[in-house]
Amino acid sequence: MKTHLWPQFIEVVKREVVPALGCTEPVSVAMAAATAMTYLNHEPKTIKALVSPNLMKNGMGVGVPGTGMVGLHIAAAVGALAGDPQAKLEVLKNLTDADVAKGKALIDAGNVTVGVAEVDNILYAETTVSDGEDEVRVVIADSHTAIIRIEKNGEILFEAGKESAGNDEPAACNPFTEAKAEDVYEFALNAPLEDIRFISEAYNLNNALSQEGLNGTYGLQIGATFGRNQERGLLGKDLLNNVLRRTSAASDARMDGAMMPAMSNSGSGNQGIAATMPVVVVADEIQASEEATIRALMMSHLMAIYIKSYQHKLSALCGATTASMGAVAGMTWLLGGEFKQISDSICSMIGDIAGIICDGAKTSCAMKVSSSASAAVKAALMALDGIRVTGQEGIVADDVDTTIRNLSTLANGSMCETDNEILRIMVSKVA
Structure with a gap:
């Protein structure tokens, strides 16, 4: 280690x-x-x-x-x-x-x-x-x-x-010049608990924001819509729908101007929500211990930062997708997976939602947050059954670190022109 x-x-x-x-x-x-x-x-x-x-x-x-x-x-x-x-x-x-x-x-x-x-x-x-x-x-x-x-x-x-x-951190301040995904995994599981306990504040802030979104009429009410239809019996009160309900509700409130802070990740509240709430819901569902919850949240947030570290701060690639790739690590571990299953789940997510664009911050971001959370649940369950998107498919490679770099190459390269076109379309609407 x-x-x-x-x-x-x-x-x-x-x-x-x-x-x-x-x-x-x-x-x-x-x-x-x-x-x-x-x-x-x-x-x-x-x-x-x-x-x-x-x-x-x-x-x-x-x-x-x-x-x-x-x-x-x-x-x-x-x-x-x-x-x-x-x-x-x-x-x-x-x-x-x-x-x-x-x-x-x-x-x-x-x-x-x-x-x-x-x-x-x-x-x-x-x-x-x-x-x-x-x-x-x-x-x-x-x-x-x-x-x-x-x-x-x-x-x-x-x-x-x-x-x-400069655009890049000095090497001395950027541990990811040397680290790989497995180093993130080993740190989250083995670091002294008191050294990482501070991450539990992400649980507190983003869960409170989620409750605000469920109780209010914010944005497109994605989370509240899931909740209403659970009560009507059209959706089950199961793990997947609870992840979608509670995660998107926090984004609803945050994107519509609620006077409550989100715990952010990599400079984004939505990324912080996406890295936190799916893990929180799984931890609540299985009644995980406080220590397991803290370690899963640390794994999620640090993995999200690791993935994002290869990309520009802002790009045409939706940040909620990469943050949810952090969440899938924490979720998969809570559900019994080890590093192989976590690697498989991240690779499957990149094979699934790599193409979601960022067309600006707005209330409909809650839909992209819920889509990313849904992909995370799906990828975690597949990985636990030994199923993944293989290295012969698309931009996915056999190993997780190469797959992450492939995604970032796409985001930092050809998607820059996509970003320019998105902005041209948006500006023309208000010109």
Whole structure:
């Protein structure tokens, strides 16, 4: 076992699995605006946001918590008016109705603008905020909360070193340059329990968000729809339908602006939900011990990060699919599988749902979350019966690590043009 990697595994999970209030792309814009306001003396009069095409795609149609509105204009406005930059991905947690009213007034007056920046960064958000006397520009790049530049009236106040602004982590901070999927599996099963107990907060936050989605009328009500039809007798109250109901309900609430945080994964609340809730439901179904639940959640979240580490932060590949590939690892183990079955289940999922596109963050993401969770249940049960998509089929290879890299080659290569076409279609709808 590569125990020397374990401290790095813990570090990367603590960095990538964090609470997030609302979709993380609008949150980046809100955080940049909130940070700018710390250098100004008066309320904002004008706000200008420029974002990368991928961030525009994921921000233009998603609900912003506490506002009842969608999109980057309101995120920039309320971020400047009431954001807490120290709260990072929970920057909007103190938002009030009065703040929202002021933000809407700024937008209605034409004082908030949003455009697409010509940048190479896949994840990029900058805001320029003026209070009528001074002007501050804040730039975030490559990670949702990574500020790389602050300017006031044209003077540079802060500029991150080149090593902070690159697309890739330094090798010393990225354990996956050496690790394989089996190392993730061995860590999750053998690390000291107290070192990984913190992952149980993912259970608490995302399960609470799921209950909110079931009890409310959020988005497309995917989770509530499953629940209603279980009560009508049209769907059984079985493992599959409970996974779909509880997982998609959390996404319903999160994507429609519920004022509750999700535990994110790799910068995405939906990915955090997808990596958490299927494992939670299986653990509840089999009455797993606290330790088994913690180890399964760690396996799921770290495996999801491992798979995502080969891909761009944002791409044309739906992130809920890769996060659910983490979930299938935790589920398969809870149901009695070992590493071979986990490898088989991940390979089968890649053979099944590799083609699901990301066409922006929106309420219908809950449908993709439920589809991915369904594929995870199916792949886990197949693997436990010794069945998998073989290495002679499509992009699937004989071993899981090569299969993961094949998926990432697709996401980072030819699907970049798919991403461009998706954005062109989306922008044309609001032009």
